Amino acid sequence: MNSEQRREKLENLKARFATMSDLGAAASLLHWDQETYMPKKAVGLRSEQLATLSRLSHETLVAKETGDLISSLEDAFDADSEEGAMVRVAKRGFDKSTKLPSKLVEERARATSLAQPAWVEARERADWSIFAPHLEKLMAIQKETAEHLGYRDHPYDALLDLFETNGRKAKLEPMFESLKAGIVPLLKKVTEAASREETARETAILGEFDEARQEAFIRRVLTDYGYDWSRGRQDKVVHAFCINIGGPEDVRLTTNYSPARIDKALFTSMHESGHGMYEQGVSPAYSRTPLGGGVSMGVHESQSRLWENIVGRSRGFWGRYLPVLAELFPGAFEGMDVETFYRAVNEARPGFIRIDSDELTYNLHVLLRFEIEVALMEGELSVDDIPAAWNAKMEEYLGIVPENDSLGALQDVHWSSGLFGYFPTYSMGNVLSVQFYEKALEENPSIPDDISDGNFSALHGWMEKNIYRHGSRFDPDDLVERVTGRPLDTAPYLKYLEDKYTELYAL
Structure with a gap:
């Protein structure tokens, strides 16, 4: 030929x-x-x-x-x-x-x-x-799907591979064991060190916040991040998501506002904008081809967690944006200093809702869901028994029990959307977010100062050059090694958590 x-x-x-x-x-x-x-x-x-x-x-x-x-x-x-x-x-x-x-x-x-x-x-x-009847139907479809796709070791592998190429249950288990071993004792120290003063910090983000003003602030932040509104939009939903309508020219965000909390819609929007900027950054030459869109959900979640947490919960970020927030909400943040607000948005406290959880407890929420999904696929857990199993694991890992299923097993949209095998990618994304950020920082040492100035061009540009533009050209494992020089590694992420919360809580 x-x-x-x-x-x-x-x-x-x-x-x-x-x-x-x-x-x-x-x-x-x-x-x-x-x-x-x-x-x-x-x-x-x-x-x-x-x-x-x-x-x-x-x-x-x-x-x-x-x-x-x-x-x-x-x-x-x-x-x-x-x-x-x-x-x-x-x-x-x-x-x-x-x-x-x-x-x-x-x-x-x-x-x-x-x-x-x-x-x-x-x-x-x-x-x-x-x-429950709908989930029964979906579980039957998932099990049949796994059998048709085939798998080497476990039926869950077939579903995971749909979101993370070459993803395997056997590869996830060591990651979760490492995260649990590092996070659980650190959370125990933080919980013991927390005082009424730390708990009271949450009042910094509670109040009455007009939705239109929240939207204006969010639009300012996402614009500064680099989200292109000429190729996107944001709307309200029950459970936020980002969706690509065929290519980088139309990538839409959604969010969910709370009139009583300033952080809910903001951090949700930061999270979804990470997905959105990734999709907008894929080379236009890949549109409508097999290479269009992000390479995997683990890499995708690395971007949402990076822009939400590493950037959006940093001291430098709030040094720049707390005055902007205070101007939009006169009186709401009167007398509020940056340090208090920084501590408020980084408070570690076990909670019921995954999307509202802090960086320290987040992966325990994901571990719970991973274990339930595996048990469902193995037939060791029935759909009717999910709420009880959920509550037992919440008590085991976080020491709290939801008072109803809306705060428990019904809180996530993923199962109703047929997304089985998706949840572990959130933890993969957490781990990769630090690996990618450290590499970006190595090549652009000015990034922390840039964030303090509200300038995200170096960080966004590095992500676009090294990750976004490649779309699905490289398999996720290959991309991670090309960008960072090593495979997924929990050590940098655990050190990031250890350093952050040791300083926050004077451990």
């Missing part, structure tokens, strides 16, 4: 993936609408629409024409080239999808579309029984 024939076949393959990308973008737009503005009675209709789009996209991917093009191009390009990466990623998607019957893909889309509003109602009423 000569170069002209190779190029023609590659263009044909890209055209097929462009079609799938467009179908996926339409589905994403329908999903975004369902979460934001869709009338309640449209749920049934929307579930059928999403099911149809999922089926059409799946049928396009698994078609013989797609397989023939991929087979003919497998050895046509250098493995390290963009073209070689495109074929490799396309083959991985094709191989996975050909294992899944179109009927199962359609059934999953329909089931998740029906499960999501049931989860919202169950959460509002704190009634697990409303959601």
Whole structure:
């Protein structure tokens, strides 16, 4: 096959993936609408629409024409080239999808579309029984999916691999053991050291905060971070998310406001903007191709956690932005000094809600969910028994028990969206956030001073150059080693926590 024939076949393959990308973008737009503005009675209709789009996209991917093009191009390009990466990623998607019957893909889309509003109602009423039948259906679909995909050691591996290429339960367990060994004793020290003074610091973020003014402050921060509003927007939802509508030109954020807390919508927005800037930073040349979008959810979460925590909870950040906040809310922060506010947004205290938890306890929330998902896949835990198991693990790891299921097993949107195997990527992201930040700092020592000046161009630029623009060109493990010189390593992250909380609580 000569170069002209190779190029023609590659263009044909890209055209097929462009079609799938467009179908996926339409589905994403329908999903975004369902979460934001869709009338309640449209749920049934929307579930059928999403099911149809999922089926059409799946049928396009698994078609013989797609397989023939991929087979003919497998050895046509250098493995390290963009073209070689495109074929490799396309083959991985094709191989996975050909294992899944179109009927199962359609059934999953329909089931998740029906499960999501049931989860919202169950959460509002704190009634697990409303959601349980939907989760039973979804679990059956997940188990069938794992069997179709196949796995080497454990059925959970098949689901995890959908979000983290080459992710394995056996690779996660040492990471969680290391995190637990480092975090649990540190949390015990912090809890023992906490006084009424530290607990009272939370009053710095409580009050009455007009939503429009919150939105103005958030927009200022995200603009300074580098989120491009000409290619995005932000809307209100029950559970915040970021969604890519087909490429870097349309990447949308959502958030959830609390009139009584200044931190809730702000840190949620910082988190989602990390996802958003990653997607906006992918090379436009990769749009509507197999390389479009972030490489994995672990790497994706490294960005959301970096911009939310390492940057957004730093002293330097609040030295710059507390005066801006005080100007927007006259009287609310009168007499408030930066140190008090910094300590308020970094207070470590076991709580019920994962998305509101502090950096120290966050990974214990993720560990709980990881263990429950594995037990569900192994058949050791039934759907009906999830609330009791959840509460027992909350007591074991955090020393508290939710008073109802809205504060417990119903708090996350992931299961209603069919995202099994996603939760561990949050902890992977925490670990990687420090690895990436340390490397950025090594190459740009001025970054802390830049943050204090409200200048994020060096940090954002480094992330864009080393991570964002590559999209899915490199496998996640390869990307991490290329950028940091080593694989995922919990040591820098645990040292970051140790140093931060030792200083905060004078341990």
